[in-house]
Amino acid sequence: MNTNKIKHIGVFTSGGDSPGMNSALYAIAKTAEATGIKVSGFRKGYEGLIDGDLVQFKSHELQKLTQKGGTILKTARSKRFLELEGRKKALQTLNANKIDALIAIGGDGTFKGLLTFSEICDIPFIGIPGTIDNDISGTDYTLGFDSAVNTAIENIDKIRDTAESHNRVFVIELMGRDSGYIAIHSGLVVGADAILIPESGRDFIYLLNKVKSYDSEDAFLIMVSEGDEIGAELLASKINEVNSSVDLRITRLGHVQRGGNPSALDRMLGIRFGVAAVEQLLNGNKNKMVGLLNNELYLTPFEEVVKQHQVNDELQKLLELFGK
Template sequence: MKNIKHRHIAVFTSGGDSPGMNAALYGIVKKAEQSGIRLSGIRKGYEGLIDGDLVPLDAHKLQKMIHRGGTLLKTARSKRFLTLEGRQRALENLQKNDIDALIAIGGDGTFKGLLAFSEICDIPFIGIPGTIDNDISGTDYTLGFDSAVNTAIENIDKIRDTAESHNRIFLIEVMGRDSGYIAIHSGLCTGTDAILIPESGTDFMDLLDKIKNYHSEDAFLIVISEGDEIGAELVASKIKQINKDVDLRITRLGHVQRGGNPSALDRMLGIRLGVAAVDALLQGRENVMAGILNNQLHFTPFEEVVKQHQVTGEFQELLELFGK
């Protein structure tokens, strides 16, 4: 692998925030400083790239923030970057500031944006997967997923306490627009009675079979991914049709899953991927995402990354086993 000397790298966080982003920034800054590379942060994702909102990044400050959720650089979704005019303004800002490489921390939308940007911009891009949904190919786990699952587990355990006190049915909605990883991990780890995810076509019928025999003698917990095609409200109405006397509640965990201190796994993952992103640029890689497969660093082209990583194989078998 050839060695490339970069003078000025910029980094930004984009899309939904996820625990571990600050740890990734810390890894990037430490490696850039050790390599003698100037590093700038771009605030508010693609919006900041269009507006030229650049800030210096300090390793000492980030060292004290690796335990914090969210992102020091802020984040945003940018409609302007979807336009050619917006991408051209972003390119002008990179050129004006002599930036010769770009690192982006975000999800599949972030990497799709980099693919579009590469059509007019020829500097190398490196991606780091930051999304709690764990729905990106090319890595076993994405930044924030483990923390989000732990948050969901903590809340589901608490809901079980009140559910058992009243013998209620609880529908608990967790995040996961296109992927059921949070639902299946948090549901299995808390011993819930049913798990509904977008990838399964039989989980709803299995649930209805269970509800027919439910006699309000115990709590009954259902975890449902927000992206499930049935939806929490419809599931609740179907349960009421089958058993109109049940005491049922819906709880949506929502954005609490994105907040809070990152887990040890997410902190370490962020540091590893941050350092790996700078190393990749120094090795001459471009337009790839740094990930971890089988606990080894792995680089995947953006074209393959934007394919959805969904629950399959062993996890589907576990869902069928514990859903019966």
């Protein structure tokens, strides 16, 4: 497609919401306006794409929303888009509204959807990684991850206060799906006694060895990623088996990690990703995700983006060092 024919860009947010999405929307609108391109936002992810639920974007209206968490476009997971009929309706929406290019902010499921959509739709797609899980290859950090970690830290610090007051063992479950990034980043900086993540098979052994002899005036904090095979409930029962004297509580931070104002890092990340997404469309790129590697903008084809982002060797070593 001749990129000088791009006159109207559509954008949507899909999957789980993440802090920083609104900053990215603002940057997309600002960059498009500077080049004389119209921008429309589709509400509720792929559902809005199918139903034609779109709103016009103006950068001055989005400018004051960069500090707001979540996504003003709403988000949803769409079963209808999984079917060919749903994708055909989405294509009809794009054609009816004369959309020349599409930017999607979401996770690996969002990009898988675009990859499938490209089989019947030849307009260029660009993706922006928006997920608190940080589980996408092709970028060091995803939009929302830093904010989620900061939210977790704030809450864990408060839990430590009450844990210290009662000499309690706390099992704190963190989000992250199949990735341990939130748990390991949060756990290390709060001085957790144990961190359990899906990528490690030895962390559970270290934990049992430590908690077996626990009898202290200090709190004992255990971070467990929601994707870990042990799980909070089973973990608590195993702890009671090896040390029945502990006073144990389970806290699930849950979706609180997705909400709240985005951090400065996520706001800036949203700005950089949003600008880059529009620029890459104008450069003729398509079916790729913009990411950040070594603080440099980087493009990754959707076929490679869908791979899981694994905890690297350095973090694994830190996990072993501080978990023992």
